[in-house]
Amino acid sequence: ALSVLAECHRLAKEGQWKELRQVLRRMLNEEGSGSSCYLCELLWNNFRGKEYGGLVWEILTDEYSRSQMTYDALYVLDKMNNLKHQSSISTYNRLMYSLRHTDIMLNLYKEILSKGVLPNLYTYCIVIDGLCKQHRLQDAVAFFEEIKGKGVRPCLVIFNALLSGFCSMGFVNVAMSLLSMMLKCGYFPDIYSYNTLIHGLCIAGSIERALDFCEDMERNGFALDLVTYNTMLNGLRISGLISEAWKFIQRMLLNGLFPNLITYTILISGHCQGGNIEEGMRIWKEMISQGYQLNVITYSVLLSSLCKRGLVDEAMKLFNEMEAMGLDPDFIVYCILIHGYCKKGDIERAIDVCKVMCSKKIMTNSFLHGSILLGMCKKGMMSKAVDYMDHLSRDGLLLDIVLYNIVIDGYVKTGDIEGAIGLYKQLLEAGLTPS
């Protein structure tokens, strides 16, 4: 690493940016996440005060962000701040983008302002989109007003981010009013705006309105693209109308568009949801024969429909197949399995899967624990349920009211009123409010 860093300084001096990035990227790939502490120490001990040092630090931050090693990037940025090296706005933008789902995003924005770095339109857009993705619509709108007050002329992308925020929270009508406001101000929708609104209409269950909107779009000179079709197909799936899908597929093909992985996943999910697992499997096979590389989401669609039918063992087989293909199960995949076992009453297996998940450092959440507790209560395993709760609070998890309610209900159903009252007192002591 030492010689690589020396090489980096040389490249920086010669202005060979691209090579510098490549060399660093390769090194980060080898060192992996968690290596920032070590690399920073090397830089500090061996290259302090060297010319172009600031540039090397900055690109190190940026390459960590690009390699999805976000916390390493933050670490390097922090060290840079100590050394009074300044980062450029694009480095900040990329890092904020990686962290747009978290509070850290806004902290970084404040840091930018306090250091006198000038935010650009990308920055504003990332903040607004991030706030929307965190479901903080009011904050997003407030931020929007704030930058307008500072004299920033918002771009269409910012409006699109807001449209998307409203739509995904189910406020299509608000999105529609925003659209008419946009038109009044001379902002004309692009394909992103149209697709976003069509999506909003679809998830609100308004397929008809979505179709009308597609026509509007075409009248305004935009051809429906693959995203539009996928969005419409997904709308059909949500409304339980997947049997109508063929009409759209036909139209798609006539327009020279071919289904992609997302299209197939929507179709499989739709058919499975409607109880037609056979058709789902047929499409699945068609997909494989077409040479598509299945991903975690495609698998989870099938896993969940198997579990819903109580075929958890089948699901487990598929799960193993998935891992053998080199796909890393994520939180949702584990949820599906755990939930499946709980509903079947096989709590031991559920907990086993949960342990495997935890050993992979995947965070659990309260929903999942609720599912496990409910499974225990349904089988009358009250002492196990209480142990589980104790175990959760020992691990520092704040038990919420629903978790208490589940176990209280369990006590009541087994006729143990004492136990129920005991828990009730406990939740009051914990400062919770009964619902």
Add this chain to the structure above:
RNA sequence: GCACUUCAGAGCAGC
């Protein structure tokens, strides 16, 4: 120069 906005998966109690 790169980077921002649109499409697919699961999910807890009681009533």
